[in-house]
Amino acid sequence: MAKPKVAFFDLSCCEGCQLQLANMGETLLDVLGLVDVVEFREVMSEKWAETYDVAFVEGSVTDAHAEERLKKIRERAKVLVAFGACAATGGVNGMKNSFDLEEIGKYVYGADYKSFPTAKTRPLHQVVKVDYTINNCPAYIPELVEVLKHILKGMPYAVPDHPVCVECKFNENVCMYERGVTCMGPVTRAGCNSWCVNNNNVCYGCRGMVSNPRENAAKDVMAKYKITPAMIAAKMDMYNKCREGKE
Ligand code: SF4
Numbered sequence: 001m002a003k004p005k006v007a008f009f010d011l012s013c014c015e016g017c018q019l020q021l022a023n024m025g026e027t028l029l030d031v032l033g034l035v036d037v038v039e040f041r042e043v044m045s046e047k048w049a050e051t052y053d054v055a056f057v058e059g060s061v062t063d064a065h066a067e068e069r070l071k072k073i074r075e076r077a078k079v080l081v082a083f084g085a086c087a088a089t090g091g092v093n094g095m096k097n098s099f100d101l102e103e104i105g106k107y108v109y110g111a112d113y114k115s116f117p118t119a120k121t122r123p124l125h126q127v128v129k130v131d132y133t134i135n136n137c138p139a140y141i142p143e144l145v146e147v148l149k150h151i152l153k154g155m156p157y158a159v160p161d162h163p164v165c166v167e168c169k170f171n172e173n174v175c176m177y178e179r180g181v182t183c184m185g186p187v188t189r190a191g192c193n194s195w196c197v198n199n200n201n202v203c204y205g206c207r208g209m210v211s212n213p214r215e216n217a218a219k220d221v222m223a224k225y226k227i228t229p230a231m232i233a234a235k236m237d238m239y240n241k242c243r244e245g246k247e
C-alpha cells in the first residue's frame, strides 16, 4: 500500500516547529517509515507532488499573499494540520493586532512601509478549514507524534481542554505563585506536560486558553497573590491576541 504523501509549509513564523520535527532523532526515522515526505523546504530541496494526503502548515496568516497561498494548499490537501501556536492560535504574531497597522508599518519599514503591505494576524482556522491542530510554541514532540498517529488512523484528535496546572500537579512542581511569580497555567490548555514549569520556568500561555476558565478560582488566586486583571491580560496577549471576537 502506498504511504501517505506528507508536505510541510510555512507562513509567518520562525520555523521552530519544523526544526523540532527535524530534531526528533530516532523517532523521525520511525515517522519516515510510515509516510513519504514530498515537500519540506527546511530539510530538502526536492518537491515531487502536486497534491498531498497531509499538509502541515506552520505560521500565521499576516498578509494577502499568505491567505492566497494557504487557500491553494488547502485545495491540494486531503488533511490540513495547523502546526504550532502561530498556526493554531496566531501565537506571538498576534501581538501585532494590538497596534495600528499603518503605525507599526512606519515604525518597522520607515518611509517605504507601503511597499510591505500587511494585515491583522489570523490563525489558519480563521481562513480555511483545519482538520488537526497542534497548539504549542514550539510544537511539543510527544503531542506531534500523537497527532500523527491519529491522522494515520483517520481518527480525530481533540486538543486537551483542561489547564496546564493539572499536568503540573501530577509532575509535583512547586507552584510558581508560591515563589511569587505569575504563571498562565490556570487558564492555558494542557497537552505539553507542563513543559516550561518542569524546567523551572513559568507557563506563558502558548497553547491558548481553555474554553471554560474557572473565573471564580482565578479571582481567588489573584486576590491571594495581589495580581491585577490587567497584569494577567497583558501576559495572555503574548500568545492569545487572535481569539475570536477579540480586537
Ligand atoms: S509556534 Fe513558536 S516555534 Fe513554532 S513557528 Fe511559531 S514562534 Fe516559531
Ligand code: SF4
Residues within 6 Å of the ligand: 164, 165, 166, 168, 169, 173, 174, 175, 176, 177, 183, 184, 185, 186, 194, 197, 203
Ligand atoms: S506553576 Fe503554574 S502551571 Fe504549575 S500549578 Fe502553579 S500556576 Fe499551575
Ligand code: SF4
Residues within 6 Å of the ligand: 136, 137, 164, 188, 189, 192, 193, 194, 195, 196, 197, 202, 203, 204, 205, 206, 207
Ligand atoms: S507550560 Fe505553558 S508556555 Fe510552556 S509549553 Fe506548556 S502551555 Fe506552552
